[in-house]
Amino acid sequence: MSDLPKAYEPGTIAESLYARWLRNDIFRADPQSPKPAFSMVMPPPNITGVLTLGHVLNNSIQDVLARKARLEGYEVLWLPGTDHAGLATEMVVEKALRKQRGIGRKEVGREEFLQMVREWRETHGRIIVEQLKKLGCSADWSRERFTMDPAYSQAVQRVFVALYQKGLIYRGKRMINWCPASLTALSDEEVLPREEESHLYYVRYALEDEPGSFLTVATTRPETIPGDTGIAVHPDDQRYRQWIGKRALRPFPREPIPIVADAAVDPSFGTGAVKITPAHDKLDFEIGQRHSLPIVDILHPDGRLHCPAVPELDGLDRFAARTKAAALLNELGLLAKVEPYRHTVGVSERAGVPIEPRLSEQWFLRYPRLEEALQVVRERRIRFFPEHWEKVYEHWIENIQDWCISRQVWWGHRIPVWWKDGVHRCQIESPGPDWVQDPDTLDTWFSSWLWAFETMDPPTRRKFYPTSVLVTGPDIIFLWVARMIIAALEFRPGRGEDIEENIPFRTVYFTGLIRDRLGRKMSKSLGNSPDPLVLIEKYGADGLRFGLLRIAPQGQDIRFDEKQIEEGRNFCNKLWNACRFRVRYGPLSAHARPWEHPLTPFAVEILSALSRTGIRLEDAFGAYEFSEAAGLLYGFVWDDFCASFLEAAKVDLGQEGSRTTSGTLATFDYTLSWILRLLHPFCPFVTEELWNRLGLGATTIQFAGWFSAAEARRLAHRISDRKEAALRAQAVYQAAERARRLRSTYAVPSNQKVPFRLRAEAPLNRDERAVLAALANASEIADIDGPPPKAPMVLTPIGELYLPLEGVIDLELERKRLASEKEKLACTWKAVRERLENPEISGRVAPEKLQTWKKQAEALETAIRRIEDQLREISQ
The missing domain is CATH 1.10.287 (Helix Hairpins)
Structure with a gap:
């Protein structure tokens, strides 16, 4: 053991400790270990990503679970990796290409562009991995995977072929979500709802056989009028029954279109009559199919209008065309009115632009194993925390749509289908000369849904699969969590056919969203999204982790305030200073057994508090209440250990020849040893450093054992004959707290020693009186028989405590x-x-x-x- 430096310097300590952990393979999982297994797969961050507070929260929780499991005696695998993020990465690289050379990917060609992406990945793709190491993440980096590693890519190809051969993957022309900016199809889960201020245009359609009569429809998209092939009304709408079966004249190009009746029409929207554009709206497409309406596509893939019959609109961007179409209608006398209208539009998650419903030929997956996917969650074979996400999951499974899995991007897993003369074959290798591979790649999530098992080799899988816990955000419960469950049930990666052996994880913990202290979502544009690396530099990784986890209740949104991270740093400093105090009194005992010594009431009480905290911690961890666990540790260390016991210990250790000194030191060492282990999952760096400097065990704290509820009950049993002493200490602590409150009420400075008077219910011994005086910063505590003059009083568990103010303040x-x-x-x-x-x-x-x-x-x-x-x- 060496003396502790006066100040805790988290930066230099963290860097050297992490390097040592890596050198010593502390995080490497051993598939041959006889220990029970605990495993997690890290949700793979995109190679375009940098550390955000969301990553800090998610990975801190995972690290808490991994480090706690090591302390508990498990063989731990926390398997990390990164995702190729097809569309996101392609957009980043193409943006750089346009900036440097003024051209896009199509000008340089597929192979050259993909080489540029690979080079970009080599330079930038692991930035977030290095940042996670600064956070202290104890992942097994020797097993780091990438979704486009050769072996992983082969697995993705095999899965596609297997599903195709089962008839679950098919090619079809269907209405899909199209991103005009990225020029690719998107799944429903990649389209985000966004409220927008728009307009509702009331357009008059002349009736073909009734000159001077018009049918007015309301629309948000007048630019799509050239694609109208019908007008629909509800069959029970009395306003329009006489016109069903007749025809109206489309304003431009002017042509007759039928008026049909369909129950899908909402009579309360607009006028109750709607224009039907089957090529550009999902509901319109369905109505068009039921009534055999033609499909007229009037949009180019990039969102420009393609309608040569209306030259004024042809070639215009869709939003410019909207304004121009309204002007044309007005010139024709067919625009009845325009109203402000707030509605929800679907926006491309990556490009941030409104998507276009588009009829397109794509590859689709018909999901297998849906009944089993429902069963494993309903039967709690897979537990969700918070539980309400189970209902959300079930609703999605019960209303699931076929998955559009093809993407019109180049960076990704190429679809293993080969074409020749309009015929295709599905296989991994080329069928031979003149066969051309399908140009599309697979949705990124098609590779990610295999992550829980394809990241492991067979020996690793035998030991660590199914994984124990998945920590993720609820925003990808459909994109990733549900699909991983389905994939695991379909491909049976476990040791047998039993469902229990094949589920991808036993527990899913959903984190909350981090907002600023005003409740706003964090974003660069608002300037309210702090850089975690700056926070680590300022407060240390431990301060950031502990401060954030203390305010992250299960599944709820988090109000972030930097003061909470500062409190995390201050907490680490408090712990450091408590250890510096202990070092003054000689070496610590690594195997202290305080119950074998004479103990002060204050030593008994801190051991009782430790026991109570251990039992409550087990409940908190069992319920995945990480903020509750962090709060329990904060209160125990700051209040019970530092503010109370440590001050009481000063009194005992300051008395020469005290018969309880050995018990006080043993209690200090025993309690501190467990404090460091209980805090280690939250604050890995400061606890490891103190453990080593204080000589409390082996060279690392990480396998030193866990203060379980069973251990807590054993401790309680060992001191069960000293309950009265613990109660006496509690009474003194409560009296001191009320004394401090009394001082505050009368604005007596906290650093000013003042006399107190005590009318005690039972005599205080010398040690109890000395501790009370120290905690109340009293110059003396004298016994009295009656109330003194001009002295406010508080009732305490040990009697009436008076603060004589005369001479203390100006009355x-x-x-x-x-x-x-x-x-x-x-x-x-x-x-x-x-x-x-x-x-x-x-x-x-x-x-x-x-x-x-x-x-x-x-x-x-x-x-x-x-x-x-x-x-x-x-x-x-």
Whole structure:
């Protein structure tokens, strides 16, 4: 053991410790180990990614679970990796290409562009991995995987072929989501809803056989009028029954289109009559199919209009065309009116632009094993935390749509289908000369849904599959979580056919969304998204992790405030300083057994508190309540250990010849040893450093054992005959807290020693009196038989405690201050009461406001009475 430096320097310590952990293969999982297995796969961050607070939260929770499992005696595999992120990466590289050379990927060609992407990945693709190491993530980096590793790519190809041969993958022309910016199909889960301020255009369609008569429809998209092939009304809508079966004239190009009746029409929208554009709206497509309406595609893939018959619109961007179409309608006298309209549009998750429903020939997957996928969650073979996500999952499975798995991007897994003369074959290798491979690649999630098992070789899978826990965000419950369950059930990667052996994970923990302290979503544009690396530099990785986890209740959104990270740093400093205090009194015992020594009541109480904390921690971890666990540790270390026991220990250790000194030191060492282990999953760097410097065990804390509920109960049993002593210590601590509160009430500076008087219910011994004096910063605590003059009193578990103020503060000045404060409160109280008692005011406000005023009046009355009590106490 060496003396501890005065200040804890997290930066330099963290860097050297992490390097040592890697050198010593601390995180490497051994498939041959006899220990029970605990395993997780890291949700693979995109190779385009950099560390965000969301990554910090997600990976800190995973690291807590991994480090706790090692301490508990498990063989731990936390398997990391990165995702190739097809569309996202392609967009980044193409943007750089346009900036450097003024051209896009199609100008350079597929092979050259893919080489550029591979080079970009070599330079930038592992940035986030190195950042995760700075956070302290104890993943087995020797097993790091990439979704386009050769072996993984082969597995993706084999899965495609197997599903195709089962008839589950097919090619079809269907309405899909199309991104005009990225020029690719998207799945429903890659389209985000966004509220937009728009307009509702009321367009008059002339009736073919009734000159001068018009049918008015409401639309948000007048630019798609050239693609209209019908008008639909609800069959029970009395306003339009006489026109069903007739024809109206499309405004441009002017042609007759049929009026049909369909129950899918909402009579309450607009006028109750809608134009049908089958090529550019999913509902319109379905209605068109039912009524055999033609399909007229009037959009280029990039969102420009393709309608030579209307030259004014042809070639215009879709949004410019909207404005121009409205102007044309107005010129023709066919625009009845325009209204502001707020509605939800689907937006491409990656490109951030509104998608276009488009009829397109793509590859689709018909999901297998849906009943089993429902069963494993309903039967809690897979547990969700929080549980309400189970219902969300079930609803998606029960209403699932076939998955559009093909993408019109180049960076990704090429579809293993080969074409020749309009005929195709599905196989991994080329069928021979003149066969051309399908140009499309697979949706990135088609490779990610194999992540839980294809990242492991057979020996690893035999030991660690199914995985124990998956930590992820609820935003990808469909994109990834549900699909991984389906893939695992279909491909049976476990040791047999039993479902239990094949599910990808036993537990899924969904994190919450991190917002700023005003409740806003974090974004670069708002400037409210701090850089985690800056926070690590400022507060240390431990401070960031512990501060964030303390405010992250299960599944709920988190209000981020940098002060909470500062508190995390301060907590680490508090622990460091407590250890510096202990070092003054000689070497620590690595195997302390305090119950074998004479103990002060304060030593007994900290051991009791440790036992209580251990039992409550097990409950918190069992319920995946990480903020609860962090809060329990914070309270125990800061309040019970540092603020209470450590101060009591100073008294005992400062007394020469005390018979309890050995017990106090043993209690200190025993409790500190467990504190470091309990905190290690949250604060790995400071706990490892202290463990090594204090000589509390082997060269690393990471396998030192866990303070389980069973261990906590054993400790409670060992000191069960000293319960009265613990209760006595609690009484002294409570008395000290009330004494400090009394000082604060009368504005007595916390660093000023003052005398107290005690009218005790039972005599205090010398040690108890000394501890009370130390905690209350009292110059003395003298016994009395009756109340002293001008001395406010508080009731405590040990009796009446008085603070004589004469000579401590200026009583006259304090009386004036209190009188002035009372007058201010009384004025405010009077104003609130007048509002409440005036029916002209109280009758006009909301009930909630009225209730707020009533509570305010009650609080003011309580404060005034308290001041009156204080005035009486110092005027006696």
